[in-house]
Structure formats: structure tokens, C-alpha cells
Amino acid sequence: MKYYVLRITGGLLTIFVSSLLVFSLIRLIPGDPAAELMGLAFDPELARLMRIRLGLEGSFVQQYLAWITAVFHGDFGYSFINGAPVGQEIGDRLIRTIQLLIGGVFVGILISIPAGIVSAGNKGKWQDGGIMAFTTLMLSIPQFVLGIFLIYIFAVKLHLLPAGGWTDPNDDFVQWLKSMVLPWLCVGMAMSAFTSRVLRSSILDAKNMDYTRTARSWGLSEKEISRKHVYKNASAPTLTVIGLEIGYLLGGAFVIENVFAYPGIGQLTVKAISQRDYPMIQTSILIFATGFILVNLIVDLAYGFIDPRIRQR
Amino acid sequence: MKFLTWWRSLNTRIHVSVFMLLFLAVLSALAPFISPFPSDEMGTGQTLLGPTWKHPFGIDSMGRDQFSRVTEGIRLSAFIGFTVMSTSLLVGVPVGILSAYKGSLLDSLFSRILDLLFAFPNLLLALVFVTILGSGSWTALLALVIIYIPIASRFVRSAALAEKDRDYVSAAKVNGASTFRICAKHILPNIAPSLLVLGTNIFAFAILAEAALSYLGVGAKPPTPSLGKILTENQGFITTSSHLVFIPAITLSFLVLALNLLGDGLRDHLDPKKTSSRYKKSLMQLLLRKGTATANGGQK
Numbered sequence: 001m002k003y004y005v006l007r008i009t010g011g012l013l014t015i016f017v018s019s020l021l022v023f024s025l026i027r028l029i030p031g032d033p034a035a036e037l038m039g040l041a042f043d044p045e046l047a048r049l050m051r052i053r054l055g056l057e058g059s060f061v062q063q064y065l066a067w068i069t070a071v072f073h074g075d076f077g078y079s080f081i082n083g084a085p086v087g088q089e090i091g092d093r094l095i096r097t098i099q100l101l102i103g104g105v106f107v108g109i110l111i112s113i114p115a116g117i118v119s120a121g122n123k124g125k126w127q128d129g130g131i132m133a134f135t136t137l138m139l140s141i142p143q144f145v146l147g148i149f150l151i152y153i154f155a156v157k158l159h160l161l162p163a164g165g166w167t168d169p170n171d172d173f174v175q176w177l178k179s180m181v182l183p184w185l186c187v188g189m190a191m192s193a194f195t196s197r198v199l200r201s202s203i204l205d206a207k208n209m210d211y212t213r214t215a216r217s218w219g220l221s222e223k224e225i226s227r228k229h230v231y232k233n234a235s236a237p238t239l240t241v242i243g244l245e246i247g248y249l250l251g252g253a254f255v256i257e258n259v260f261a262y263p264g265i266g267q268l269t270v271k272a273i274s275q276r277d278y279p280m281i282q283t284s285i286l287i288f289a290t291g292f293i294l295v296n297l298i299v300d301l302a303y304g305f306i307d308p309r310i311r312q313r
Numbered sequence: 314m315k316f317l318t319w320w321r322s323l324n325t326r327i328h329v330s331v332f333m334l335l336f337l338a339v340l341s342a343l344a345p346f347i348s349p350f351p352s353d354e355m356g357t358g359q360t361l362l363g364p365t366w367k368h369p370f371g372i373d374s375m376g377r378d379q380f381s382r383v384t385e386g387i388r389l390s391a392f393i394g395f396t397v398m399s400t401s402l403l404v405g406v407p408v409g410i411l412s413a414y415k416g417s418l419l420d421s422l423f424s425r426i427l428d429l430l431f432a433f434p435n436l437l438l439a440l441v442f443v444t445i446l447g448s449g450s451w452t453a454l455l456a457l458v459i460i461y462i463p464i465a466s467r468f469v470r471s472a473a474l475a476e477k478d479r480d481y482v483s484a485a486k487v488n489g490a491s492t493f494r495i496c497a498k499h500i501l502p503n504i505a506p507s508l509l510v511l512g513t514n515i516f517a518f519a520i521l522a523e524a525a526l527s528y529l530g531v532g533a534k535p536p537t538p539s540l541g542k543i544l545t546e547n548q549g550f551i552t553t554s555s556h557l558v559f560i561p562a563i564t565l566s567f568l569v570l571a572l573n574l575l576g577d578g579l580r581d582h583l584d585p586k587k588t589s590s591r592y593k594k595s596l597m598q599l600l601l602r603k604g605t606a607t608a609n610g611g612q613k
Contacts, residue, residue, distance in 0.1 A: 140570035251434025
């Protein structure tokens with residue numbers, strides 16, 4: 001129990017501190033954002049009003065409290081570029097990014113579990129060599145290069161799938177599925193490289209353990225040993241790594257969404273950064289950081305649940 | 314003769330990666346002699362030209378010689394990888410060792426700060442720095458240095474933690490060695506092999522990160538021929554002139570592949586005892602790549 005309480009408090013604390021960091025971000029940028037926004041049409045009175053609207057008036061603590069209260073009320077401010085409410089825009093895109101990540105992680109698991117089991121089961125044979133070579137390759141190819149290759153093969157040469165974009169599943173489900181295949185594959189393949197390596201290593205580690213030898217001396221069949229002892233023990237570290245990978249993919253979302261012109265939150269963030277749309281940047285970074293911390297927290301909790309030894313520390 | 318024996322003792326992965334890196338080094342060193350065009354000179358020939366003897370990698374949409382751009386890109390990547398690696402090790406090694414050896418207040422303060430930094434995915438962290446500092450090659454480099462210093466320190470710290478209670482450290486202490494002497498002359502040489510592996514990995518990941526930032530348009534500014542930037546510029550021509558996309562894409566992957574192979578090879582070569590479990594080895598690599606580590610430094 002103490003373990004869970006500690007972890008959850010730690011997670012919440014990190015979210016709080018990162019919100020402080022995100023908040024300081026806009027204030028760390030050299031120069032006056034209001035003046036920068038107005039450019040040549042600078043007017044001191046208007047600038048003051050703009051600073052009020054941006055929440056830049058008053059002491060740091062007052063500003064932070066005002067901002068965090070607004071955030072809790074779902075008010076994330078307004079975009080500098082088109083004046084649209086930030087919360088609305090981000091909400092729509094967040095759902096699409098979640099679609100991308102969940103599907104991608106699912107594909108990644110579908111690839112890595114058989115790959116890990118086959119390569120561990122055939123250690124040193126050609127299957128193992130092939131899978132390991134594939135994972136090394138996948139680790140070296142940047143995600144955007146992988147995405148470009150996929151687009152070239154499936155969209156440019158074979159004309160099977162769209163090269164990018166996103167279709168609303170409510171309008172056309174088949175088209176949606178088609179538009180999701182390449183991004184999912186890109187996320188999944190990138191993720192499978194590490195996951196299958198870790199699964200292979202943990203299966204091999206578990207095979208050398210005393211409990212496996214004991215099980216063998218009891219005369220259990222190899223199949224039963226694998227199922228009841230090896231795979232079960234190899235699953236805990238693999239799960240941690242999958243969780244860590246999801247966190248990593250949150251960072252990778254920026255790249256993948258840009259390759260496939262996918263209208264998710266990562267693409268929005270990059271656009272907002274190049275346009276210096278501070279309310280948008282502030283909110284999307286807060287969302288990414290919160291998501292990342294939550295995923296790590298869930299991993300820690302799940303790990304404690306699977307492996308009771310962790311809770312004792 | 315001595316060199317040959319030593320060379321034979323290395324494993325295949327190191328051999329292959331050294332040849333791959335040598336190939337890239339020779340290619341980019343000889344580039345000015347193979348193709349005399351500066352990387353930003355426009356109008357060197359017909360735009361979107363395919364590979365010819367005069368322009369081995371073709372010409373891009375703005376009439377620039379692609380071979381000069383790609384080889385310049387290799388040099389830029391190598392420069393960024395090397396700078397990030399050396400800076401993060403120069404700062405990370407003393408900080409990591411001291412914080413492990415001295416422990417107590419310094420260590421816990423240091424760990425808390427790192428936990429906070431690790432609360433962000435590293436690409437996001439780089440984007441945050443770029444937002445504050447403004448985009449460009451130098452800010453991208455600075456952002457990567459800021460990100461990799463804590464990662465390096467964290468790994469040095471966990472490597473040094475494993476050493477600090479060993480007998481040789483106690484013996485040195487009994488002999489009256491100073492903290493500096495113990496850290497520099499006793500702990501450092503013993504963790505040097507892992508530092509080599511760490512350095513290679515940081516080198517590779519820094520190259521990947523810089524390429525990603527440039528690809529997103531917040532890294533190198535035109536006309537700087539960063540490999541990521543070249544890809545964004547040419548991606549629109551993938552249907553008609555795919556070589557403009559594939560050559561930089563393959564070059565970048567080839568470079569990172571060589572470094573990853575070198576890292577893997579070194580790790581196996583330098584850890585002949587095979588003490589650490591396989592799982593921990595692969596986990597360490599993941600944590601490095603992710604730029605994150607759990608509170609206990611991945612030692613779950």
C-alpha cells in the first residue's frame with residue numbers, strides 16, 4: 001500500500017512541478033511577447049491589455065494561480081494566430097493522437113511478442129540472427145525515415161494506401177482504417193525493435209534461472225516449463241519496457257505526425273512553435289508532460305502489482 | 314604485429330562498424346575532390362537531375378549538387394554527435410562520480426533535479442529549449458547538450474555507485490588518498506569501459522535527435538545541409554526523383570547503424586565476464602535512447 005501511495009504522490013508532485021516549468025517557459029523567452037506579437041504596430045496601452053489577456057500582469061505567484069485555476073476550469077486561453085480557444089483545438093487533436101498511439105502500440109505488441117519468443121527459442125540459429133538483424137536495423141533507422149520508406153512503398157509505388165492525412169471514422173470508416181495503417185505500422189515497427197529484444201533477453205535470462213532447472217528436474221515438459229515459468233517471469237520486464245516505450249512514443253508522435261501529415265497534437269505543437277503561438281505551446285507541452293508522467297506512473301504501479309518484491313523496497 | 318593481434322581480438326560487430334565509419338569518413342573527406350561544387354551553390358546543373366558522373370547523387374530542386382550536400386551533412390552530423398558526446402561526458406563524468414561517491418545531500422538534490430528533467434520525453438524537452446532560444450543549428454546543439462548532460466551523469470552515477478564500496482576504494486581510503494584521487498585514479502579507470510559504450514550511444518542518439526529536430530524545421534536553417542533538413546526539402550519530390558530522398562535517408566541510417574553496431578560490439582567486448590544480465594543491458598540502451606531513467610537509474 002505504501003508503495004502505491006508513494007508512487008501516486010510522486011507522480012502528482014511531478015505533474016505540479018512540470019506545470020510550474022511549463023508556466024515559466026513563456027516567461028523565460030527573452031523580450032516582451034506582447035511587443036513581439038504587435039511588431040511595428042506597437043502601442044503601450046494595447047500592449048498592457050494584451051499582457052493582461054496573456055496573464056502576464058501581476059506577480060509570478062498571482063499569475064501562476066490565475067493560470068492554474070483557469071486550466072482546472074478547462075480554459076486554456078486563446079490562440080495568438082487565429083484566436084480560437086486552445087482547449088477545443090487540442091481536445092480534437094488529442095483524441096487523434098491517442099488513436100495513433102493505441103493502434104501503434106497494439107501493432108508493436110503483435111510484432112514483438114512472436115519475434116521475441118521465436119528468436120529466444122532458436123537462439124543462435126538463423127531465425128534469431130534474422131530477427132536480431134531486423135531489430136538492429138529498426139533501432140538505427142530514424143522514425144521519419146521509416147515513415148518515408150513506408151509511404152514510398154505503399155502509397156507511391158503500390159497505390160494501396162493514402163500517403164498521409166486523416167479521415168473521420170464517422171464519415172468513412174474504411175478510409176479511416178486505410179489512413180491509419182501506415183502511421184500504426186510506423187509506430188509499431190519502431191516500438192517492436194526494443195520490445196522484442198527485451199523479451200528475448202528476459203526469456204533467455206529466465207531459462208537460466210534456478211526455478212527453471214528445478215521445474216526441469218521435476219520432469220515437466222519443455223512446453224509446460226516455457227508456459228508456466230519462463231514466459232510468466234519474462235512478462236514483467238517486458239511490460240515495463242512496453243510502458244517505457246509508450247512514453248518514448250509520446251515524444252516520437254511529433255515526428256510521425258509530421259511525416260504522415262497526421263492532424264494530431266504533435267503536429268500542432270511543432271506548428272505552434274514555428275509560429276510562436278505561446279498559449280498553444282504552453283498547453284500542448286503541459287498535456288504531453290502530463291501524459292508522459294501518467295504513463296510512467298501506470299508502469300510503476302503495474303510493475304509493483306506484477307512483482308511483489310518491488311513493493312517491499 | 315601487435316596491432317593485428319589486438320584487431321583480431323575484437324568481435325565482428327566492431328570490425329564491420331569500423332569499416333562502415335571509415336567508409337563514411339573517407340567519403341566526406343574526399344568529397345571536395347570528387348565533387349567541386351559548394352553545398353549551397355545553386356544552378357550547378359539541371360534541377361532534379363538523376364545521378365550522373367559529374368553529380369553522383371543528382372541535383373536537388375534548387376539546382377544544388379546533392380553529393381556535396383549529403384557529405385556536408387555527414388560532417389555536420391558527426392560534429393554534432395561528437396560535440397554532444399564530449400560535452401556531456403566532460404560534465405557528466407565528474408558530476409556523476411562525485412554524486413555517487415559523496416552521496417548524501419548533493420546526491421539527493423541532484424537526483425531530484427534529474428527526476429524532473431526526465432519527466433519530459435527528450436524530444437519534447439529539445440522542442441521546449443528551441444522555443445525559448447529560437448530555432449537554429451546552434452540552439453539545437455545546445456538543447457541536445459543540456460539534455461544529454463543529465464543522462465550521462467545519471468549513468469555515470471549508477472556505474473560509480475557499483476564501484477564505490479569495492480575493496481580497492483576502501484584500500485585507497487585507508488592509505489589516505491584524497492577524494493579527488495580516489496575518484497580520478499581509482500573509480501574512473503574502473504568505469505572507463507562503460508563510459509566508452511555510453512559515449513558511443515550518446516553519439517548515435519544525438520545524431521538521430523538532431524536529424525529529427527531539423528526534419529521538424531526547428532533545427533538547422535536553410536541552406537545548412539543537415540541530413541534531416543535535406544529530407545524535408547526533398548520529401549515532396551519522392552514520386553518523381555526518389556533518389557533525392559533515399560540517398561540522404563540511407564546515409565543517415567547507415568551512420569547511425571554503424572554507431573549502434575560499434576556500441577553493441579564494444580559492450581560485448583568490454584564485458585567479457587558477462588556479469589550483467591541480458592535484460593539489464595537491453596534496458597540500459599532503451600533508457601539512453603529515451604533519454605529517461607526511472608528513479609533508481611533503470612536498476613529495477
